[in-house]
Amino acid sequence: MTEQTAIAIQGLYKSYGRVQALRGVDLEIRRGEIFGFLGPNGAGKTTTIRCLLDLIRPNDGSIRVLGINPQGDPVAVRKRTGYLPGELNMEDNLKVEGQLRYYIHLRGNQVDWGFVRQLAQRLDLDLTMPIRNLSKGNKQKVGVVQALMHRPELLLLDEPTAGLDPLMQHEVYRLLTEAQGDGATVFFSSHIISEVEALAERVAIIRSGVIVEEAEPSQLVTMAMRRVWVRFKKPVDPTPLSTVEGITLLPQSNGIRVHLQVGGDMDGLIKALAAFPVSDFEIERPSLEEVFLAYYEAGDGKEND
Amino acid sequence: MFAEFVHSLSCKRGQILGWGIGLVLYGLMMVSLFDSMTAIVGIQDMLASYPKEMMAFFGDVMEFTTPKGYLSIYYFSYMTVIVGVFTASLGAGLLVSDEEKGILDLVLAHPVSRTALFWGRVLALIVATLVILLLGWLSWVIPAGSTGMNLTWIEFLRPFAPLFAELMLFGTLALLLSLLLPSARVAGMLSGGLLVANWLLMGLSNLNKGLKAIVEFTPLYYYQGGDAVDGLNWGWLAGLLGVTLVFTLLAWWRFQRRDIRVGGEGGWNLPSLARRSRRSAAASPEA
Numbered sequence A: 001m002t003e004q005t006a007i008a009i010q011g012l013y014k015s016y017g018r019v020q021a022l023r024g025v026d027l028e029i030r031r032g033e034i035f036g037f038l039g040p041n042g043a044g045k046t047t048t049i050r051c052l053l054d055l056i057r058p059n060d061g062s063i064r065v066l067g068i069n070p071q072g073d074p075v076a077v078r079k080r081t082g083y084l085p086g087e088l089n090m091e092d093n094l095k096v097e098g099q100l101r102y103y104i105h106l107r108g109n110q111v112d113w114g115f116v117r118q119l120a121q122r123l124d125l126d127l128t129m130p131i132r133n134l135s136k137g138n139k140q141k142v143g144v145v146q147a148l149m150h151r152p153e154l155l156l157l158d159e160p161t162a163g164l165d166p167l168m169q170h171e172v173y174r175l176l177t178e179a180q181g182d183g184a185t186v187f188f189s190s191h192i193i194s195e196v197e198a199l200a201e202r203v204a205i206i207r208s209g210v211i212v213e214e215a216e217p218s219q220l221v222t223m224a225m226r227r228v229w230v231r232f233k234k235p236v237d238p239t240p241l242s243t244v245e246g247i248t249l250l251p252q253s254n255g256i257r258v259h260l261q262v263g264g265d266m267d268g269l270i271k272a273l274a275a276f277p278v279s280d281f282e283i284e285r286p287s288l289e290e291v292f293l294a295y296y297e298a299g300d301g302k303e304n305d
Numbered sequence B: 001m002f003a004e005f006v007h008s009l010s011c012k013r014g015q016i017l018g019w020g021i022g023l024v025l026y027g028l029m030m031v032s033l034f035d036s037m038t039a040i041v042g043i044q045d046m047l048a049s050y051p052k053e054m055m056a057f058f059g060d061v062m063e064f065t066t067p068k069g070y071l072s073i074y075y076f077s078y079m080t081v082i083v084g085v086f087t088a089s090l091g092a093g094l095l096v097s098d099e100e101k102g103i104l105d106l107v108l109a110h111p112v113s114r115t116a117l118f119w120g121r122v123l124a125l126i127v128a129t130l131v132i133l134l135l136g137w138l139s140w141v142i143p144a145g146s147t148g149m150n151l152t153w154i155e156f157l158r159p160f161a162p163l164f165a166e167l168m169l170f171g172t173l174a175l176l177l178s179l180l181l182p183s184a185r186v187a188g189m190l191s192g193g194l195l196v197a198n199w200l201l202m203g204l205s206n207l208n209k210g211l212k213a214i215v216e217f218t219p220l221y222y223y224q225g226g227d228a229v230d231g232l233n234w235g236w237l238a239g240l241l242g243v244t245l246v247f248t249l250l251a252w253w254r255f256q257r258r259d260i261r262v263g264g265e266g267g268w269n270l271p272s273l274a275r276r277s278r279r280s281a282a283a284s285p286e287a
Helices: A045-052 A074-079 A096-106 A113-122 A136-148 A166-181 A193-199 A217-223 A267-273 A288-298 B002-011 B013-039 B043-049 B052-058 B067-093 B096-101 B103-107 B114-144 B153-157 B160-180 B184-205 B209-215 B225-230 B234-257 B271-283
Strands: A005-016 A019-030 A034-038 A060-065 A081-084 A154-158 A185-190 A202-207 A210-215 A226-232 A247-249 A257-262 A278-284
Touching: A005 A045, A005 A185, A019 A045, A019 A060, A019 A185, A019 A202, A019 A210, A034 A045, A034 A166, A034 A193, A045 A060, A045 A154, A045 A185, A074 A081, A081 A136, A096 A113, A096 A136, A096 B002, A113 A136, A113 A166, A136 A154, A136 A166, A154 A166, A166 A185, A166 A193, A185 A193, A202 A217, A210 A217, A247 A267, B002 B013, B002 B114, B013 B067, B013 B114, B067 B096, B067 B114, B067 B160, B067 B184, B067 B225, B096 B103, B096 B184, B114 B153, B114 B160, B114 B234, B153 B160, B153 B225, B160 B184, B160 B225, B160 B234, B184 B209
Parallel strands: A034 A185, A034 A202, A081 A154, A154 A185
Antiparallel strands: A005 A019, A005 A060, A202 A210, A226 A257, A226 A278, A247 A257
């Protein structure tokens, strides 16, 4: 853990009765980066985030948030953090303004109300509406505003754009990018791959309470299986290609056009193709979604809550 | 803590107002009936003819024509049960109701410690109960001057002290249970049930002397009721408040150490019930 580390998690374990939600999560998030936490429902994303705020207590492992142990001094962590829960619930009998003012009171009135109005305006949020009359999307906007209103150093966002329309999703992306520009670190969970791909500088994939991969989105894509189409000048027997390590011949192949799956780097394939009369060569770049699915298909398919 | 106290009290204003108005109306009605009720010729004979099983729950009915006896029988003998429902439900939902709604998760993500949240809300429970009792007291003491209830304001006030202590005891018991049991509703029902059971046991002990040994271990045995008009039993009062403090400290200790739950994480069912429901789901043909 260095000065440049916003979040450091080591060997984090958490169980709910017999259900093991986290099984040794290790994660390090640098200050000032936007970090995406990817995983399906029940993989352990929310549990990890809630441990960071001392809302739940881990069974084992260590956590440092902005250099502070949240179990030792949760208030200090929360003071410098903005949080948006995945399941957002608020007092139904309050109006939006009343709800936000309550949160501001909890923050010791250290919030610029002008900035709150500005955020509400950008998200097209009516401050006079009763919470009970708000749609899921509008409630989410209240959640985004309360997370950003005190200009926190660290944003912990659990599925920040859930329920928002595409226009508002992009406004939230802009707000997060601006917060990052002001020096904030953004740690957000999502199961929307396009969101993570568009926003995150680094990504961790969690499966059944274990981080299975951590890299930049582009690196993840590179590390994944790629599919290659090779067109030959004349019909060939492609069988020798399948003997190269990491290469699988796919069923759509014929003598002229061969479809291959390549794992790892392309060096072996290119060297093997030197012996063939190649006319064209095309690599299909997998989307992050395909990478993500590949990680899950590799597992047993059973996830815990 | 202050922000949480103000917010919590403000959220309960509807309940406070509802219960307060109810107590005021009841108090006003009973005060206004005092003169006419006590003037009914032969009412003591009539009360004496009632089944003793029925009268066992209301104390010494032969004192009914005195202001102290009237207060005891028509107010303090069962006000613990009536207002106890309010404090038990308030205590059970003080923290866990917001937790079950998923509200507490976000509240505790702000820079407020669990201790501040806990004590802010406990203070709101105390003040809410005091406000209701204050309204109840005013409903007796203000109109009493125009009736034959020749008690001073302090004599009217004294019985409210053990009533408050008793209510807080069951309110904090409900709070503690809510932090131990799977839901606020179960905690409210259990603590309310214990209160009613204790009240019934107290009444029955007036009929069956064998129960006296048991009721000595229950809180209502140390509840003075209308007898406090003549003076407080400070030992009993301190005992009730002491137990209240123990319940509150245990609840605080528990709240410090437990997870703030949200739906979907498990832990809402009792383990044995959860296992049973899983087994029956697995056994059903649709599963």
